[in-house]
Amino acid sequence: MKCIAVSVVLMFVAVITEAQQTLKFDFGNGRVKKGYTAVTPESKFANEKGYGFTAESEVTAVDRGGKSVNDDYITSSKPFYFSVNLPDGNYDVKIILGDKKGTSATTVRAECRRLFLENIRTAKGKFVTETFTVNVRDSLIRDEKGNIVKAVRLKPREYNYLHWDNFLTIEFNDSLPKVCAIEITPNKTAPTIFLAGNSTVVDQDKEPWAAWGQMIPRFFAPGKAAVANYAESGEALNSFLSARRLEKILSLMKPGDYLFIEFGHNDMKQKGPGIGPFTSYKKLLKQYIAEVKKKAGIPVLVTSMHRRNFDKDGKIINTLLEYPEAVRQTAKEENVAVIDLNAMSKVLYEAWGPIKSIKAFVHFPANTFPGQTTKLEDNTHFSTYGAYELAKCIVKSIKDQNLPLAQFLRTDIAVYDPASPATFESFYWPMSSFLTSTKPDGN
Known part of the structure; x- marks a missing residue:
């Protein structure tokens, strides 16, 4: 640096x-x-x-x-x-x-x-x-x-x-x-789309890890909007607040800017009195929404995508408890948009199935990368291919709901169906120089 x-x-x-x-x-x-x-x-x-x-x-x-x-x-x-x-x-x-x-x-x-x-x-x-x-x-x-x-x-x-x-x-x-x-x-005129989230959203800095937040700028038309990704690995709603990440976002937010909010993977592991999806989690979601509205911004909630966890019939097992449902309820109660990435990821993962889905996550044999002496098997964090397909899910929901920011998307985006994703073989990603075998925080 x-x-x-x-x-x-x-x-x-x-x-x-x-x-x-x-x-x-x-x-x-x-x-x-x-x-x-x-x-x-x-x-x-x-x-x-x-x-x-x-x-x-x-x-x-x-x-x-x-x-x-x-x-x-x-x-x-x-x-x-x-x-x-x-x-x-x-x-x-x-x-x-x-x-x-x-x-x-x-x-x-x-x-x-x-x-x-x-x-x-x-x-x-x-x-x-x-x-x-x-x-x-x-x-x-x-x-x-x-x-x-x-x-x-x-x-x-x-x-x-x-x-x-x-x-x-x-x-x-x-x-x-x-x-x-x-x-x-x-x-000075383009609205900013701020992203708040965890390792499934963050701009992962090193190969072979990736998240949807670093892929989605590709889908916005030049000059129309800018994506500002403030997500960080290991964060939950409360830790994002205490690290002043939301405060930094709000200090820059202009009327008409957006904040996408996707947490859950780390929040669900928190324990203690009053902590849960329909109590502390919803309360914090509503706090984020209120703070964004004070700045005349536009909050958008995003449900957390599933982990790669299949049953014997090739169906996804929900490991996120009631946290995605708490997001849906909060969106309805606060009258804000929700992108149901949880529902779309279930369709996407089951379309891949237990075998093909491996390519969408960080699964690599030992010695695939320099200094990587052990195999990588991560069913939470994505390869560049998986992150790209999830970004397409986000874009699909924006278009399907005809959200106002749909006007900022590129006009040459192909129609996407998570039940029929692009193949791994068709995905092209020349690797960056920076590599790591260290798994991101969070799971």
């Missing part, structure tokens, strides 16, 4: 905030277009510059000759990462991909493996300009005047996450990535 000199960051942030300028980066060793900042293989990140490639990035430049930003590019045979200092907010990121003498294939993610562009291919001599809208944040909580008053209580592992660090970090991946230029512009 990059260490941040606070004074440098605040100075850089002030420039961006006051000017509301578009940052333009011309990638490659060729002639730099006027108004752009040159980015060469030697442009390693430094706080005093405020941008550059991260230390693990190994890149090369190709110059085809000419005066356009399209005439040179940066490429690599491995995933590479480009970071820019930016303040809290939403940004439209425009990327030019291609090669005037060759082909290209690029997948783009940001922050902790948050998916935006999938396998964008260009024919020989062709270029494509793609745009996505991304949320950037730090862990500081500010008052209405911008004064720092508190901070989110991060867990030690979060210090190395790429989504708490005052940077937008963009991951370029795939078989033949060729990046010609990037433009980054603040987006």
Whole structure:
């Protein structure tokens, strides 16, 4: 993780905030277009510059000759990462991909493996300009005047996450990535879709783990909305509150922003007087709803998906007790939307069955990944394939219910039926550089 000199960051942030300028980066060793900042293989990140490639990035430049930003590019045979200092907010990121003498294939993610562009291919001599809208944040909580008053209580592992660090970090991946230029512009009008949840929602920072929250940005149209995923592994409604995660969200929330709320896996393990799905759990759900409404935001409840637990007939066994039903009841009582991921996941898992569903969860033999000496068998947390299919369930419910935020979805999304999911073999995911065999918190 990059260490941040606070004074440098605040100075850089002030420039961006006051000017509301578009940052333009011309990638490659060729002639730099006027108004752009040159980015060469030697442009390693430094706080005093405020941008550059991260230390693990190994890149090369190709110059085809000419005066356009399209005439040179940066490429690599491995995933590479480009970071820019930016303040809290939403940004439209425009990327030019291609090669005037060759082909290209690029997948783009940001922050902790948050998916935006999938396998964008260009024919020989062709270029494509793609745009996505991304949320950037730090862990500081500010008052209405911008004064720092508190901070989110991060867990030690979060210090190395790429989504708490005052940077937008963009991951370029795939078989033949060729990046010609990037433009980054603040987006002050797009609503923010905040996510509150646990390890089944969080932007999992390392392969092979994943969750639906890091997949769903892929389905929103550029410029229309930004997803801000505040979920964290191991969290329950009460611990999310005590860590000031909700407080941070509320400090940024604008009228018309959304908060998706999905908890249950960790809440159900809590014991004690007055603790239960229809008592403490519902009370906290209603507290979240009330706080969001005070900010003129729009709360959306999400029932927790099932664990992978089949009976002898291939039917899903409910291990979440009455917690999903408590969410449904709360939504009805508070007159807020509910996305019933619990019901959809039952259909989805049973469509896969006990064998095919293994591919949707983190099940890998020993030595599949470097340093992984024991097999991985996790029936709660998802592989990238499983997380992607669950994100499609969320999108389906948004569309089926014709929720207002359906207008922000991409128009090219295929019709989805959890009873007939895409096959594992059809799913494409070039792996990121960061790996771990450590299971996320929660179960």
